[in-house]
Amino acid sequence: MNKRDIVTIGDLSSEEIFEIMKLAKKLKKFPLLKKKALKDKVLALLFQKPSNRTRISFEVGIIHLGGSALYLSPQEIDMGVRESVKDVACVISRYVDGIISRVFSHQDVVTLARYSDIPVINGLSDFEHPCQALSDLFTIKEKFRSLKKVKVAFIGDGNNVLNSLLMVCAKTGVSMNVATPRGYEPPREVVEEASAVAKERGASISLSNDPYEAVTGCDVIYTDVWVSMGQEEKRAQRLKDFEGFQVNQTLLRISGKEALIMHCLPAHRGEEITDVIDGKNSIVYDQAENRMHVQKAILLKTLGKRS
Numbered sequence: 561m562n563k564r565d566i567v568t569i570g571d572l573s574s575e576e577i578f579e580i581m582k583l584a585k586k587l588k589k590f591p592l593l594k595k596k597a598l599k600d601k602v603l604a605l606l607f608q609k610p611s612n613r614t615r616i617s618f619e620v621g622i623i624h625l626g627g628s629a630l631y632l633s634p635q636e637i638d639m640g641v642r643e644s645v646k647d648v649a650c651v652i653s654r655y656v657d658g659i660i661s662r663v664f665s666h667q668d669v670v671t672l673a674r675y676s677d678i679p680v681i682n683g684l685s686d687f688e689h690p691c692q693a694l695s696d697l698f699t700i701k702e703k704f705r706s707l708k709k710v711k712v713a714f715i716g717d718g719n720n721v722l723n724s725l726l727m728v729c730a731k732t733g734v735s736m737n738v739a740t741p742r743g744y745e746p747p748r749e750v751v752e753e754a755s756a757v758a759k760e761r762g763a764s765i766s767l768s769n770d771p772y773e774a775v776t777g778c779d780v781i782y783t784d785v786w787v788s789m790g791q792e793e794k795r796a797q798r799l800k801d802f803e804g805f806q807v808n809q810t811l812l813r814i815s816g817k818e819a820l821i822m823h824c825l826p827a828h829r830g831e832e833i834t835d836v837i838d839g840k841n842s843i844v845y846d847q848a849e850n851r852m853h854v855q856k857a858i859l860l861k862t863l864g865k866r867s
Contacts, residue, residue: 564862565673565680568688569727570753574761576861577731581698583857584850591624594856597864598627601657605631606648606672607683608639608663609789613825614683614691617852618660625856625864630656640668649675658863661685664790679862686720686790692824693724695854697732699847700780703820711735713778713815715771715805716832718746721784721824726750726765730758737766739774741801771805775815782822783807783832799831808834812841822847 565571572580587593603622605615619629639648649672652659658679661669666687673680682690697707704710712729714722718740726746729736735758738746745751745767755765768774775781786802787795812819821842827833837844 563677563679566690566858566862567669567673567680567682569690569693569724569731571690572731574731577694577697577728580694580854580857580861581701583860584698584854585702587624587856588850588853594625594860594864596626597860598622598625598657601627601863602655603627603629603658603660603859603863604652604656605629605683606637606639606652606659606661606663607632608634608668609684611662611683613848613851614660614662617848618683618855621852621856621859625859627657627859639663640665645671646675648672649680653677658859681858681862684720688724689720689824690724690728691851691855691858692721693728694858695851696725696782696822696824696847697728697734698854699822699843699850700734700820702846702850703843704779707732707734710780711737711778712780712782713737713739713771713775713819714782715739715774715807715811716744716783716802717786717788718744719784719788722746723750725782726754727757730754730761730763730765733758733761733763735763735765737768737774737778739768739771739805741805742769744801771811772814775811775819777817778815778819779817780822781807781812781815781819784824785826785828786832787828802832806832806834807836809836812836 622629645668653676660681660683662683663685666685669682669685786798823844
């Protein structure tokens, strides 16, 4: 059987995304439904960045499926520095059944997938965060029951989370309004591809530099940190550039609806978001929980039928 990687949302068809949603719903209701699916399988969590949700949700999910997780910290492997990414991929492939990678450079996860003989799942890179976006979509569907006519506003940085969200929403017919400061827009190629796919699905993607325009009439308001891991030296400039893009009570009121608040965490309260993250409209902890259920479905998609 050919191995299956999930490096970007583009690796999944619309039908496969809905299959993952359907399976995740079952797994959330019955956590041990597939408790022997990964029996005797070992998965490596190859991380260049520290993590809360990604590590815990994957490790617990793997245990629920009957497998074992091996956490490999940056200090242990030092991938790309002490040893080339290609060599790491080739060697680890001889030991374990799958790799979940959390890396700085997207090219590293691409290289891992190219040279590994086992499935590789992108747990985060600087270009995409597919597991997060799939979990976000599942959470939205859970709240609205149907994705038809749902519109999501993303306010903030045109980052990896947004890149994945644009594609997963486009592939499932969910419209998006995106507002970023000038110079922080998502990559043109991502927007063009997502826009074309969205049009085929009867959805739309709108970009602007006006957060108030973006949230008007939206059902969901999503934000992320303004200063991501590895950008600390740019913190002062970024905080200045993102003034006016804070998700707060005013922005929530402008939406004209009881819009739900989403954030992939960790959150910097007082920067990209105020205490609305703790209010009745917030579903951020449901998002966090759903990482585990959706990732279990992803693991079954990539490893469940391998001999």
